[in-house]
Structure formats: structure tokens, C-alpha cells
Amino acid sequence: MSELDSGKVRNICILAHVDHGKTTLADHLIASSGGRLLHPKLAGKTRFMDYLDEEQRRAITMKSSSIALRYKDYSINLIDSPGHMDFCSEVSTAARLSDGALVLVDAVEGVHIQTHAVLRQSWIEKLTPCLVINKIDRLINELKLSPMEAYTRLMRIVHEVNGIMSTYKSEKYLSDVDALLAWPSEKLGDENLEFVEDDEEDTFQPQKGNVAFTCALDGWGFGISQFAEFWAKNLEMSTAKKLNPAKLQKLLWGPHYLISIDRIVGKKEAANMSNARPMFVQFVLEPLWKIYQAALEPDGDKGVVGKLIKKFNLSIPPRELQNKDPKLVLQSVMSHWLPLSEAILSMVVKCTQDPVSAQSFRISRLLPKREVLDNEVDLNVLAEADNVRKSVEACDSSHEAPCVAFVSKMFSLPMKLIPQRDPEDEILNNYTEGGNGESDECFLAFARIFSGVLYSGQKVFVLSALYDPLKSESMQKHIQEAELHSLYLMMGQGLTPIASAKAGDIVAIRGLGQHILKSATLSSTRNCWPFSSMVFQVSPTLRVAIEPSDPADMGALIKGLRLLNRADPFVEVTVSSRGENVVAAAGEVHLERCIKDLKDRFAKVSLEVSPPLVSYKETIEGETCNVLENLKFFSGSSDFVEKMTPNGRCFVRVRVMRLPLIVTKVLDESADLLGNIFGGHASKSLETQRSSMCEDESPIEVFKKRLMAALESHISSMNDNDKDRVEKCKAKWQKFLERMWTLGPGRLGANILFTPDFRRNITEGSVLVRGSAHVSKRLGFVENSGDGNGNGDTAIETSREVTQAPTMFTEAESLESSIDSGFQLATAAGPLCDEPMWGLAFVVEAYISPMAGKSDDPESLQQSEQYGIFSGQVMTAVKDACRAAVLQNKPRLVEAMYFCELNTPSAHLGNSYAVLSRRRAQVLKEEMQEGSPLFIVHAYLPVSGSFGFADELRSRTSGAASALLVLSHWEVLPEDPFFVPKTEEEIEEFGDGSSVLHNTARKLIDAVRRRKGLPVEEKVVQHATKQRTLGRNV
Helix, strand or coil: CCCCCHHHEEEEEEEECCCCCHHHHHHHHHHHHCCCCCCHHHCCCCCCCCCCHHHHHHCCCCCCEEEEEEECCEEEEEEECCCCHHHHHHHHHHHHHCCEEEEEEECCCECCHHHHHHHHHHHHCCCEEEEEEECCHHHHHCCCCCHHHHHHHHHHHHHHHHHHHHHHHHHHHHHHHHHHHHCCHHHCCHHHHHHHCCCCCCCCCHHHCCEEEEECCCCEEECHHHHHHHHHHHHHHHHCCCCCHHHHHHHCCCCCEEEECCEEECHHHHCCCCCCCEHHHHHHHHHHHHHHHHHHCCCCCCHHHHHHHHHCCCCCCHHHHCCCCHHHHHHHHHHHHCEHHHHHHHHHHHHCCCHHHHHHHHHHHHCCCCCCCCCCCCHHHHHHHHHHHHHHHHCCCCCCCCCEEEEEEEEEEEHHHCCCECCCCCECCCCCCCCCCCCCEEEEEEEEEEECEEECCCEEEEECCCCCHHHHHHHHHHEEEEECCEEEEEECCEEEEECEEECCCEEEEECCCCCCCCCEEEECCCCCCCCCCCCCCCCCCEEEEEEECCHHHHHHHHHHHHHHHHHCCCCEEEECCCCCEEEEECCHHHHHHHHHHHHHHHCCCCEEECCCECCEEEEECCCCCCHHHHHHHHHHCCCCEEEECCCCCEEEEEEEEECCHHHHHHHHHCHHHHHHHHHCCCCHHHHHHHHHCCCCCCHHHHHHHHHHHHHHHHHHHHCCCCHHHHHHHHHHHHHHHCCEEEEECCCCCCEEEECCCCCCCCCCCCEECCCCCHHHHHHCCCCCCCCCCCCCCHHHHHHHHHHHCHHHHHHHHHCHHHHHHHHHHHHHCCCCCCCCECCEEEEEEEEECCCCCCCCCHHHHHHHHCCCCHHHHHHHHHHHHHHHHHHHCCEEEEEEEEEEEEEEEHHHHHHHHHHHHHCCCEEEEEEECCCCCEEEEEEEEEHHHCCCHHHHHHHHCCCCCEEEEEEEEEEECCCCCCCCCCCHHHHHHHCCHHHCCCCHHHHHHHHHHHHHCCCCCCCCCCCCCCCCCCCCCC
16 A cells, blocks of 8 residues: 555544544544645534535434545554444444544543543553543633633543543453462463553653643644743743753643742642742643633734734734634634644654554454364464464564454445546456345445555455364354455545555455455464454444335345345344344434435335334342341242143242342353353453453353352342351352353353252152253362262262162153253243343252053053153243242343433523433432533433433423433332232322322333233223213214
């Protein structure tokens, strides 16, 4: 692409909360360094990177897009990303391809929830961040702050952002220390000692040059170094003493006070001086305030602006200075005095890493070292894979190096926007992806080359995240060979054809539309490990069913859904058990864009969209006040549900208990980790945690640590002072952990099936299906040679039963899978509304009795087969017994909750609270933002009450309030869905008949049952009276 040395390349992305000025900042950088793509007068108004109609209409960025800039002799690949939480997947794709990040924070609004998210993303991807505090002009014009008050506000923002970063550093530090304590010193490598860096040093320090202060809308900004150079020359001329700009730069931020040219004191010494001001206020903010006041205030000294122009010899056209609008005059002066692009791009060049340095730092995140447990692997394959990893680490851009690239997403463009000529100005062939009539849209891969050289027409291997080069025979479905049709340099909405690109470049690749669904690794060799999976901050929770208005258009809809699934990195397209085509999106804005793309671009048919399909879970009321009594009750109570198979040969007893909430959360959050342990699935969560744990630590040890820590925390919180009780609870839980049979639903859920206790009395003449503690054995709670039941006399019991009934014992062993399947079916569809169960522990005791009559009697065989296969009868009995046990133990509904951060002026605070209360929100806190008229309200909002929330909030507050929703947790509804007032006290409190208040839990359950076609118990007419006819002639 370019002959520049890799040291002269920078790959950066812009990350920020929504409306903090990312795209406006990008406009000014493009206007100055984008090769005349944008006129400086239009910067900040055009929104060059937002080229979609929907982006321009909503004035928000919805996708990440790249553009190549030239600054001096540097090539800078800039990626603009969205700030709305619905499009956080685009932030992940941008961060993976970048080496540095510009984190923008609004000087008035400060740090918001999405700021936390993007800082977390940059930390996970090991980017070098720079801080940009934007909208400094609002401190002067809107808030009317003094320079000292503005300095205090800026200082607080920098400290708050540094506090967030130090939290991530301390998390890694503590996990590394745990790893060092857990492993002998000889097993520790250099990567385990990364934490020995200076973690106490703040990430963002203005005196070091990685913090900029800007006003992107007016096109000006500065770093402390610019004022240090100016004042060093100015003070040197006035005092005839030579000053070092680098030394002055270190003093321009923090509690440093200039008394004289030879004396600079700290905060304590300056406390007794009445007029003492920090040097940042004296030498940076006060000159800015003077210029703004002189230009904008009616009685301002207009000569200040003229002096500034002469002092810095600014070449400003006279027509701009003669403009009658003082704001335009001020904008012209400031943009010429402190050009925004110079401040930002110089900071990028100085403070962010080039691809060679960045990839050596990020290699543990991009290509973590793999554990090779099999001794019979091909050493040549392993050596080549290690050589590829070293090439990526070194960012080897030679032609001999193996070519490795990562595709972070696929995006589509209309064919009319694709260049029809190659770099040699020859007309390209009429290439269509697959030749299946989908030529209206062209799919391009958004990729970065990490090693080697990529060129048009090259054949590469496309590796999915599950590919393992050491198991090539069984991995054929995870590897494809593809030919690259052409390469493009991305220039916002434009594409420039290029012949080749080398390591460190970001390009768009055509020709992979039929080979990549979301993301993939490209390699010139088969013997390459795939890159680690990207991390998304949220999951797609908003689901709707879609069908065409005309059933004849179903084929077009299916084709359109396939294209949408490929074009959007975050959308999920599935088919429900009822045959509905379900689209899952991150939020309402994301869903609206997906539906619009389906209608206008991909399917091009009229669609019918269902109301949102809200997911719920089912559990039982938990009694957590007495842990020990609950465990004893669960293990040996007579409170069970019993079911008999239709043929009478097996009866099932089921006990159920609510798991501690903290244990349920561990199981819920560790689903990917458990998938890696039990199913060999690719674990995104595991990849995320690689950087925060020792690489030698296995997923099993990680999960065991989490589970044991959760149990100890729960037991200690319930029994603060009684040590004996704590020890008894731990011993009891340890016995249960040795009896874990399986998890559900899907063998990865938050429900546990325990094996039955063998010491309980067995009914005479029957055999107990013992089960096997598969989960306990896999997690290492019991030895593989043991049976996982914790009984010492197991062998005696086994031999006794085998002697009495060897055929029945064999049959009991064969029915273990039926009990497991029955448990999976029950936990996948609970009794309330067929939603998955959550946080429950079951013990299933299945007893088999001998057949009545001889086994070779034809009549007895015919009688047993008339009810179906025996294993199916047992499966159904277990499922029904588990569901009945839940119904018997006060069932409750569990709903998903959003964390809501709401910003509103004080005048609309009451209306905002009214909207929240109507949607069953729980307000957590309310605080006024210092230095502004805005209130920040934090609340938990049910997902079922979030639809239309933003529109109602805007309409009730005249657009003054805004809210951001992030999926937070699952919460149990305390209401009993079957509550009916019975006692006199209840009737007196809640009323009787029609006066009973509506039960929210029952309302939600009935809505789900109606949607699923399940029967609903409701009376169409209640308390009816005879209608009185008003008409005379009837």
C-alpha cells in the first residue's frame, strides 16, 4: 500500500460516550490531513464518516469506519466508532484492529457509563490510550466558570479516568500475584512477571503529553507542550534567563505555583498567599478566558484579539475578521492559533505505538500461547505455528514472512460504490460473490494485516475460532481456502484500489463474502493458530419475530436474513422451536436499523414485526436466613414430589432447593468457561480472562476458585459469628459438591442435579438409580476412580444389589441417561411459562421394581410396551416430577434488568421519575452533576418495561432528558403469581374480587403463555350483571 517504514505508521480508533464529539473531531482531522476530501469550513457539520442515511438522520454513528490520513511523513489509519451502547460491537471490531485509542470525555458531562465500557475495551485489547477532554468552550459560554473552577473540573475528570484505569491495573496485579503464589518460581516465565511495572503511575498525565484539551466544534485544541514552548520563549525574552520547555511542561499541571522566575512553590507554601494560582490556570486557562471574553462579550476589549494575531503572526483572511458574527471571528482566530489537528496528531505520533512495538506488547492478547497436552503431536506443525506467532509478534513485513491477517467484521456496500478499476486503471472483471443473484450488495472484509504481505489474487486459508492446526484431520470444517479478489484502502465511504498491503496496514478485502460469517483469521499457511475471539460488552437481548406481509416473499426474507447476519457483526438470526424467524439485537436503535436494512437493502419486501420477545427465567422462593437447616432439609426431608411411570415399574422422588444467589451468578457468568471444560467450545470469556490470569492455569482451576470463593462468601455472610456453624456448612456443601451429576439446561446452565444419597433406606425389592457424579469428577472434587457419592460402603451395597437382582441393576445403569435427559427437559422449560429454570438444585431418586410376571411371558411384554419404551417413560416421569416440585415450592418469575443512567435538567426531574415509576424501575441514587444544571439518576429498569422508554422519556421532557441502558443482571420478582386473598387480613388489605390489585408476575406469565400458545387460566367476564337496555323498542 505504501512504502513507508512500519515505524511511521499509526493505527488508532476514537472511543467515547455518545455525543461527546468523536465524529466532529474526525471531521477536523480529515479536513487537515485527508487529502482534500473535506473542506475545513465544512468540518464538524458534514459528519464525513457518517455516510449512512440513518446516521445522518439520527446524528449518531452506527458503524465503525476507517480512513487513511497523512501527517508530515506519517501514515495514520483512523477508525471512528459509535458511542451508543446498542453498537458496542463496532467498538470491539475497531479496538481489535488498532494499536492506540483516543478516549474523548465531555468537559461538562464528564465520565459516563459508556466511557467506562470503552476504557475497559481498550484495556482488554491492550491499546495505548490518549485522553481528549472535549468541549472546553462550554465551560466558558454555558457554565460561566472561572479559570480556577474550570481547572478543578478538568483535574477531577483526569483523576476519575485514571481511577478507572487503576482499577483494571489492580485487578491484573492481584490475579498475577495469586498466580505467582500458586506456582513454583521455576515455572514462571517473563510474561508472568509483567505486573512488576510501575502500576502506581497514572495512565493519563497532561505533563507527559497524552492528554489534550479541545473544542472540536470550533476546531481548536492544545496540549500542555504547546503552551510550555510559548511561555518558555516569552519568559526568556522578558527575564533574559534561559528556560527549558521540557521542565516547564512538567510544572504546568498539578499544584505548582509561580512566585517568581526563580521560585516555584507547592500547595502548602502557596496556601498563605491570597493571589496564588496554579501555573495551569495562570499560563493556560486565563489567556483562553480573556480571548473568549474579549470576542464574545459586548464590552470586551477587541484589541486583545488583534494583539494575539500579531503576537503569533496568524494569517487569517480579512473577510473572516470582518464577519459580523463574533462567534465566527473567534472560531477563525482560535483554529488558526491552536489548530486541532496539530494538537491531536502530534500527540498520536508521540504517545501511541507503531505496529512493531504494539504487536510485541499485544501478542499475549492476540495469539495467547496454547497448551499442548497431547504428546503425539506433529513437531513440525508445532514449530511452524510457533514461527507464525513470532512473525506476528515482530510485525514482519517482508515478502518471505507468513501472511497473517484478522478480519474483525464483514460489511456490505451497494455495488455501485465499488470501484470498477484496479490500481493500474484497468477495468475489473464483473465479479459476483457466489453468482447467486446477490450482486446488488458487495461484502467486504474489514481487516488488518499482522504479518507478511497481502496482495490481490492471493490464495489464503480462512480459519475459524475453533480451528486447531494440531488436529488437521478433524478440523476440515473450520478451515477454507479462498482467493482474494481485490484490496482497497478505506477512505470513509470511498474505496481506493491497491495492489498489495503489508503488516500494519488496515484494508478492505473483497472476495471473502462466501467464506466468513462474522470474523476470521486469514493465513498463508494451514499451520497457524486462530486469533483470540473479540470481547463484546453486552449481548443481543432484544428479540423479535419477523415474517413477510406476503407469504410468497418468504424466500426473499430468508435470503435477506442470511445477508443481514453476515453484514452485522452483532445481530443474531435464529429459527425458534415454533418455526419463527427471530432477530436478536442489542437494543431498540440497533433493531430499527436491522429492520430498515432488511426492508430496503437485503430482502426488499414488506415485513411484519412482532412485539419484542422478552426472555424470563423461573425459580422458587429462597429461604437464605438459615443455610445449615436448608441443606439438612434438602438432603433428608420428607417434602418431595413423587411420580410413577405408566407401567408402574419406576417411581421417582424429587427434592428441590434454591441455590445461593452468588453461586447462581457464578454458574451463569461461567457458561463459556463450562463450555470450554465440558464441550470443547470456543470460549470468549476464557479468552477475555487470559490476560488477567496465569497462562498455566486451566479453566477447571479458574472455575473451582470462583465457585469455592462464592460459597465461602455466602456461608460467611449468613453465619458471621458462629465458627462451628460455618465449618458445618462448609462440610455439608463439600459433600454436595462431590455429588454433582450434571448441569442444566444444555448441561451448561445455572441448575444442578445431584446424585441421590445411597445411605437412605431403599424400598424393599427395588433398585435405586444411583447416577454418576460426572461434573464433580470433571472438576476434580472427587477422584475418577470414586463414584462421587461420598459413601464408604458403596462396594458392599453394589455387590448386594448385583447378587439380588443383576438384571435390574444393569437396567438401572442404563436409565441414568433417561434421568439426565428428563432433568434437561425440565430445566429448559419450567412449569410457569415454559421458560428456563434458574438457580435450582435437584435430587432425583428413581426406584425400579421388577416386572410383574416372567420376562418371557408374552402378555407381560405386551402390557409393558403399550405405554411406550421404558426409558421414555422414566424421562417423562422425571421431567414432570421436577416441574411439579417447583410448583409445590412457591415458584417465582425471574426477569432481566437493565442498568439505566439517566441525565435530565432539574426542571424535568419530576417527569423523568414519572416515566421510571410507570415502568417499575428501581431508583438507586440521584445526584447533581457538579458545575452543571443536570441531574444523574441511576436505576434498574426491567427489560420488559424498556420498550419505548427512550421515546416516552423524550416526549415527556421535551427532549431534554436522555438515558443509556446496559444489561445488568437477573432479578427475582417477589410477587406470588398464584396469590389470591383468602384470610380476613389479606382480604382487608388487598380486597376481594374485582378490587384486587393486578398481579404483575401473573400478567407477565400470561403474556408469555399467550405468545407461546399455552393455555391461560382467565375469566372473560368477572362479576357480571344483567345489562339494562336503554332503547325502548327492542
